[in-house]
Amino acid sequence: MTRVHDMGGRFGDxxxxxxxxxVFKEEWHGRALALxxxxxxxxxWNIDVSRHARERLSPKxxxxxxxxxxxxxxxxxxxxxxxxxxxxxxxxxxxxGPSDLAQRCLKAADVAGLLTSGGxxxxxxxxxxxxxxxxxxxxxxxxxxxxxxxxxxxxxxxxSGVVGRVVMSHGAFVLPDANAHGLGEQPEPLYAVAFSAAxxxxxxxxxxxxxxLDVWQSYLVPV
Amino acid sequence: xxxxxxxxxxxxxxxxxxxxxxxxxxxKGLVDxxxxxxxIETYEHRVGPQNGAKLVARIWSDPEFKKAILAxxxxxxxxxxxxxxxxxxMVLVENTPTLHNMVVCTLCSCYxxxxxxxxxxWYKSDAYRARAVREPRKVLAEFGLNLPxxxxxxxxxxxxxxxxxxxxxxxxxxxxxSEDQLVPLVTRDSMIGTGLAQAPTQ
Numbered sequence: 001m002t003r004v005h006d007m008g009g010r011f012g013d014x015x016x017x018x019x020x021x022x023v024f025k026e027e028w029h030g031r032a033l034a035l036x037x038x039x040x041x042x043x044x045w046n047i048d049v050s051r052h053a054r055e056r057l058s059p060k061x062x063x064x065x066x067x068x069x070x071x072x073x074x075x076x077x078x079x080x081x082x083x084x085x086x087x088x089x090x091x092x093x094x095x096x097g098p099s100d101l102a103q104r105c106l107k108a109a110d111v112a113g114l115l116t117s118g119g120x121x122x123x124x125x126x127x128x129x130x131x132x133x134x135x136x137x138x139x140x141x142x143x144x145x146x147x148x149x150x151x152x153x154x155x156x157x158x159x160s161g162v163v164g165r166v167v168m169s170h171g172a173f174v175l176p177d178a179n180a181h182g183l184g185e186q187p188e189p190l191y192a193v194a195f196s197a198a199x200x201x202x203x204x205x206x207x208x209x210x211x212x213l214d215v216w217q218s219y220l221v222p223v
Numbered sequence: 224x225x226x227x228x229x230x231x232x233x234x235x236x237x238x239x240x241x242x243x244x245x246x247x248x249x250x251k252g253l254v255d256x257x258x259x260x261x262x263i264e265t266y267e268h269r270v271g272p273q274n275g276a277k278l279v280a281r282i283w284s285d286p287e288f289k290k291a292i293l294a295x296x297x298x299x300x301x302x303x304x305x306x307x308x309x310x311x312x313m314v315l316v317e318n319t320p321t322l323h324n325m326v327v328c329t330l331c332s333c334y335x336x337x338x339x340x341x342x343x344x345w346y347k348s349d350a351y352r353a354r355a356v357r358e359p360r361k362v363l364a365e366f367g368l369n370l371p372x373x374x375x376x377x378x379x380x381x382x383x384x385x386x387x388x389x390x391x392x393x394x395x396x397x398x399x400x401s402e403d404q405l406v407p408l409v410t411r412d413s414m415i416g417t418g419l420a421q422a423p424t425q
């Protein structure tokens with residue numbers, strides 16, 4: 001097993017609240033998102049680090065926090081870990097002097113440019129693709145980060161150890177298992193792999209139904 | 224001392240917690256309040272499912288465009304201004320009379336921002352994340368969509384930086400409609416796969 005965020009296939013969550021609501025239900029929701037993006041623009045971490053920061057909230061907090069509470073808690077943790085703020089500053093709620101990073105502060109005029117330029121994750125890679133569309137492959141079991149014990153990975157537990165079929169070859173992409181831990185990008189070929197619902201769950205709502213996941217090459221073994 | 228849980232020293236009320244952090248970052252010169260406002264307004268008013276709806280209406284209307292964008296979406300999306308954060312690597316998946324597509328992110332909340340904006344609350348909920356992969360038909364029924372048996376379902380779990388957009392089937396009775404007429408039929412949920420495009424009312 002990995003962590004509490006890895007909830008695909010879990011029972012017991014009850015019905016889905018499908019009602020309409022505003023983009024940001026509470027004023028602070030938009031503020032939490034915007035602060036996270038603005039702080040991210042300081043360049044002290046990448047998207048994999050920030051996803052991992054949310055995942056490693058304690059299981060109790062992860063389960064009880066609302067969505068944007070997770071964002072804001074993870075942001076506070078990252079700011080201190082990366083020495084953007086000191087623990088004392090966070091505790092006192094007061095700045096103790098200016099920051100060397102202030103010159104990187106995102107300005108309103110640069111927001112549109114930041115959001116529309118994005119952050120592509122495709123890369124050139126030394127690792128040759130070993131699978132092609134149509135190949136049968138099996139995901140590793142257990143789902144785990146093979147570089148850092150207990151670290152970030154993007155293979156959900158529900159899809160580990162299962163045989164599927166490659167349906168798309170996406171090219172090489174940054175490997176989150178490395179990039180979330182300061183180990184560089186280590187790009188690898190990425191594939192869309194289709195698994196039959198019956199193979200994943202033992203029983204399918206309907207024969208022929210499938211779940212498709214994007215899977216890095218090192219998560220796979222040949223069949 | 225390790226500060227794994229540094230956030231616990233902030234006020235526990237989430238609105239106050241955000242405020243405390245923002246105040247501190249602004250005081251340090253690390254965050255510009257005007258930039259925060261600009262980001263909020265971008266996703267509240269400017270970037271949302273209307274982008275995806277315009278794209279789908281064009282795909283329905285123009286077979287050449289459809290062929291080109293399904294084969295290689297990124298150059299076209301860039302040209303149309305539908306590129307950016309959380310939409311760097313789009314794949315468009317088309318519904319057919321025998322196949323229904325549906326998108327989830329079981330591990331977090333990955334979603335194609337430039338085409339659909341910020342995901343709705345239910346998309347980010349534990350219930351949707353947990354259940355969409357195991358019992359998609361029950362989930363769809365909760366959205367009021369009872370999928371017929373002749374349709375197989377493909378659930379796309381967004382585990383990497385690829386973002387998926389569902390191209391819903393064009394509703395019957397819209398033959399000869401202009402793109403502008405079609406746009407309002409393309410709901411957000413129809414592009415996530417938890418709904419169909421709306422049928423024409425007359």
